[in-house]
Amino acid sequence: GDSVTQTEGPVTLSEGTSLTVNCSYETKQYPTLFWYVQYPGEGPQLLFKVPKANEKGSNRGFEATYNKEATSFHLQKASVQESDSAVYYCALSEGNNNAPRFGAGTKLSVKP
């Protein structure tokens, strides 16, 4: 069945360093891909989504490219801030007959 695998956390970085959170997926069709962010004490919220292969999504300095050939959707940010400390979830949706599927989440801590 469908699955999403992402970088195992926790990940600890210093402010100003770069971030990559790997996300790989398995699916029989061409899904819509999502990155969600969850701040402490809150529910997840959408960071961005990309419905089409080979397109890029971005928001708040984060970006990811939908790579159909490699079945990957890695999250990147050039320079992280302490306020980026959160849990990041990669997710996919294959169609309106199949509920969305989330990865296990990657907890990011950014030290000042």
Place this chain on the structure above:
Amino acid sequence: EAAVTQSPRNKVAVTGGKVTLSCNQTNNHNNMYWYRQDTGHGLRLIHYSYGAGSTEKGDIPDGYKASRPSQENFSLILELATPSQTSVYFCASAPGHYAEQFFGPGTRLTVL
């Protein structure tokens, strides 16, 4: 104004007792979802719904029932709560599986 609300926010229950978690959305979305969140597992789908009167099993439905009496309300019912159901539960709504999900703030359930 919060569009997805959950009640209660915290609940302590006894083993074997009945627990009902409630979710209300004002987004007028057809789809609603119940997830549980556990360290190392991320968000796992318990039940979801396509509209009033509809409930579908997710990936981990055993021990849980769901009820969707109206467009706005979606409940998760634990008829016989067990300590393994101690977790944080999130409700979400969306226009469809392909779309952004809007999450509630979560309910922390402890079963003693």
